[in-house]
Amino acid sequence: MATRLDNVVVDAADPLALAGFWSAALGVPISYHDENEVDVGLPGFDLVFVPVAEPKVEQNRVHLDLASQSADDHAAIVARLLLLGAEHADIGQGPEVPWVVLTDPEGNEFCVLEYRDEYSGIGPVAAVVVAAHDSLAQARFWAEATGRTVTRSGPDWASLPGETGASLEFVHSPATRAAKNRVHLDVRPRPGDDQGSDVARLLAAGAVPADIGQGDVPWTVLADPEGNQFCVLRPAATSIRTGD
Incomplete structure (x- = not known):
């Protein structure tokens, strides 16, 4: 029994517009949209945008x-993203970093x-990166x-590659979370597995129940050992927000 990474979910003021940016940025089409979510399908997971009123x-x-x-490809990607509406950001990375x-x-x-050899041919997204106080402990929980x-x-740092597409990586950060995660992960039970049993397994591994005002929904909201909220979906659902 094991859940798998199913979605990276992004809170958005305008989900369709933000999904449009990421669709163009990654060169993949919007695969689904309704009033509750807009999806961009990627190898290994969907990038899902959902409406929220709260600002970042x-x-x-x-x-x-x-x-x-390649170096030329790197420069071309940055230039194209800036034309699409991205902006340079200073998060304290310093001028010496190559990214x-x-x-x-x-x-x-x-x-x-x-360019990095380990990401050669991986697709447009190299990694989903999670800030962590204890990167190895977090990676071990998320392996489960x-x-x-x-x-x-x-x-x-610690890395969990997927069968296809992006790695899931944990990088040390001393910062603490003060608000609900604006970007979170969804995991889904394998076909034939039981959602309740998987929730119990993750609670035993160190997760805790989380209330973010979700109300009566078909998924279960938990927080990982460092307090990052994530959702355990039902198996075989076609829409993560409706649970159909």
């Missing part, structure tokens, strides 16, 4: 790292990485939550 108030603890395939930090039109931070394996780690 702090740096996101989850962000995307985009891949590039470029940008924000999307609603202020969500993301990085365009320089996603069925992935911790394959590489260092003093302040």
